[in-house]
Amino acid sequence: MVLNSRDSLTCQVRDVLDRVGDKWTLSVIYELRDGSRRFTDLKRAIDGISQRMLTVTVRSLERDGLVERTVYATVPPRVDYRLTALGQTLLKTAWELIDWATLHAAEIDEARDRYDHRPPTPV
Amino acid sequence: MVLNSRDSLTCQVRDVLDRVGDKWTLSVIYELRDGSRRFTDLKRAIDGISQRMLTVTVRSLERDGLVERTVYATVPPRVDYRLTALGQTLLKTAWELIDWATLHAAEIDEARDRYDHRPPTPV
DNA sequence: CAGTATCCATCTGGATACTG
DNA sequence: CAGTATCCAGATGGATACTG
Numbered sequence: 001m002v003l004n005s006r007d008s009l010t011c012q013v014r015d016v017l018d019r020v021g022d023k024w025t026l027s028v029i030y031e032l033r034d035g036s037r038r039f040t041d042l043k044r045a046i047d048g049i050s051q052r053m054l055t056v057t058v059r060s061l062e063r064d065g066l067v068e069r070t071v072y073a074t075v076p077p078r079v080d081y082r083l084t085a086l087g088q089t090l091l092k093t094a095w096e097l098i099d100w101a102t103l104h105a106a107e108i109d110e111a112r113d114r115y116d117h118r119p120p121t122p123v
Numbered sequence: 124m125v126l127n128s129r130d131s132l133t134c135q136v137r138d139v140l141d142r143v144g145d146k147w148t149l150s151v152i153y154e155l156r157d158g159s160r161r162f163t164d165l166k167r168a169i170d171g172i173s174q175r176m177l178t179v180t181v182r183s184l185e186r187d188g189l190v191e192r193t194v195y196a197t198v199p200p201r202v203d204y205r206l207t208a209l210g211q212t213l214l215k216t217a218w219e220l221i222d223w224a225t226l227h228a229a230e231i232d233e234a235r236d237r238y239d240h241r242p243p244t245p246v
Numbered sequence: 247c248a249g250t251a252t253c254c255a256t257c258t259g260g261a262t263a264c265t266g
Numbered sequence: 267c268a269g270t271a272t273c274c275a276g277a278t279g280g281a282t283a284c285t286g
Contacts, residue, residue, distance in 0.1 A: 016224035016231065021144015023279075039248050050280055055249065065234025076247040077286085086230060093223040100216040101139035107209060108139065111188025146259075162268050173260055178269065199267040200266085 019064065020094055024049055024057045029083065029091045032067065036082035066090055142187065143217055147172055147180045152206065152214045155190065159205035189213055 019025055024046065031037060031045045043054050058081055061067035066087035072078040083091065142148055147169065154160060154168045166177050181204055184190035189210035195201040206214065 012228035012232065013221055013224040016228065017144060017149070017220070020220065021140060026140070043248095051249075052251095052281090053279060056279085063235055063238040064231050065237075066231075071248095074247095077249085079248060086227060086234075089227070090223065093220055096219050097140070097143065097216055098136055100213065101136040104209060104212070105135035105139065108187050108189075109135065111209075112186055114188075115186040166268095174269075175261090175271095176259060179259085194268095197267095200269085202268060 019060065020090070022057075024053055025061065026094055026098070028054070028057050028061065029066070029087060029094070032081060032083045032087070033091060036070070036080040039079050039081070042081065061087070142183065143213070145180075147176055148184065149217055149221070151177070151180050151184065151204075152189070152210060152217070155204060155206045155210070156214060159193070159203040162202050162204070165204065184210070 027046045027049070028042065031042055037045070039054070039058075042058070043049060043051065046054070049057075058067060058069065062069045062081075065084055067081050068084050070080045070082075072080070150169045150172070151165065154165055160168070162177070162181075165181070166172060166174065169177070172180075181190060181192065185192045185204075188207055190204050191207050193203045193205075195203070
């Protein structure tokens with residue numbers, strides 16, 4: 001999405017939507033819904049995520065103030081992540097969109113089938 | 124976002140979020156908020172979009188049943204796009220997220236500034 | 247355990263030229 | 267006017283190896 005003045009939207013909105021739209025952000029936020037979790041715990045919970053991408057994703061979320069990172073000076077090291085109050089409001093809002101997607105997934109699939117089975121050039 | 128059984132989400136949700144998260148979809152849907160518009164009209168309204176990406180975006184939206192495309196057999200050709208009922212519900216839902224982004228943009232900016240100006244390794 | 251560093255394949259999308 | 271076709275640069279993210 002691009003945001004110009006005629007859209008009555010700002011560039012910052014583009015930033016936020018890029019974040020929410022990326023491959024792993026919502027999964028991470030979702031997994032933190034009930035409280036804090038450790039790095040490896042998150043990695044196990046999110047199917048298919050690489051160590052690199054989990055690091056990249058939680059760092060971005062931390063930078064944006066959506067997730068708080070707590071390091072314990074133990075051996076072996078322990079790092080906990082949890083949602084900030086702001087992160088919790090994002091989870092709540094994004095969930096509306098996930099609900100929409102879930103509710104209309106079948107309808108969209110049917111539309112795609114119809115589109116893909118249309119005659120090549122009707123007229 | 125990746126969606127496995129433990130996430131209680133389906134793969135179809137990933138599809139939908141990929142669509143909403145892409146660069147132009149929400150801009151196009153937003154520009155169709157008040158009714159039908161022509162191809163070139165949309166292109167002018169959406170700052171920075173290329174002809175190719177407008178075509179790609181409206182085709183995908185049409186395929187998903189979110190936008191309806193009407194071709195008039197005139198010379199020069201005229202093609203109108205408008206939101207379907209389904210597309211209108213998506214606009215409404217996505218708008219909540221845009222509201223969130225707008226509301227918290229400043230807060231996120233401040234968090235980023237704090238993060239970027241932290242001492243390198245506090246210990 | 248919780249990372250970082252590096253390399254690389256794929257995907258996205260921009261620029262440009264052409265057309266019914 | 268409303269596309270399509272082609273090419274290509276940059277971003278995204280996966281695999282792997284290494285480390286405090």
